[in-house]
Amino acid sequence: MRPEDLSPREAWQRYVDRRRPESTDHTATTLHYRLKQFVEWAEKQNIEAVSDLTGWTFENYETARAGDDIAPITLRNQMKTLRQFVRYLERIEAVDDGLSEKIHVPKIDASEKSSDTKLATPQARALLQYYREFEHGSRRHALLEVLWNVGCRLGAIRGLDARDYHSGEQYLEFRHRPGTGTPLKKKRNGERPVALSDPVTDALDAYLTRGERWDVHDDHGRRPLFASRLGRPSQNTVRVWTYMATLPCIHGECPHDRNPQHCEFTKRQEASKCPSSRSPHQVRTGSITWQLDSGVPPEVVAVRVNASPDTISQHYDKATPRERMEHRRRSYVDQLRLQQ
Incomplete structure (x- = not known):
């Protein structure tokens, strides 16, 4: 088969397979789903070969996606990935050189680049006050303590083994293990020890000693720190655990005037639909904001959460200008007084 005769679906699968060895599982999955939208749309337009793609094709696709009322950042990311895909097609001579430059990648305001x-x-x-008093050492208590106090990514917490927790020295060690299914987003550059406070180590110690952790191994013989009954949990399972752990009715009255005994949001499959439950990424965002508000220097926070100070400022620090004044600059006012 000549490269120009590849169908959009065949080219898409070939591109993702080509990128997979150099990408994390999360990145490969992201590429897969961003391009899946385009491939399915192209098939509905009866586009049989990539050689049929034109600038008008991409114009119509962007218009169709924008009409689906998706977030501006989502549209931008999808069109950016599509341009990278077409550049690959140019390289293998499946389409004419320069076709990728006909793909419009919309610009967005800085405020739209990340969710608040x-x-x-x-x-x-x-x-955390509720968990420490009433569910000390439960899995969701230990999970939320780590997510909040460390600010780590979903993939990083999923990849922790029991041996990565050092109780006596009070730290967690994050390690890049792509060969056994738990890569870090920044690979070797994501490896680091992270110090833990007393409440976090108390929660982890209780979690490990009271029998809350399933005593299982994963498919590679490793003992995951946060284990499911079947071994190492999937990313989606950890995501669901986090939604369940952050339901507001756990510690008080429902802010949405619902009866928790009859509310479908308290069910595992529906917890993400609660307006007040939060995903691991949203906990990470809150944690980073809190760490900065607590006076931890941005350079130190950057190492703990494995992100550059610029990335933290642009994507994760969600404090309002008033909050920055009160929590981060108010303490310096006394230093500005003229000495008598």
């Missing part, structure tokens, strides 16, 4: 949704500090405090 986060686990707010008061909500995190109320949840």
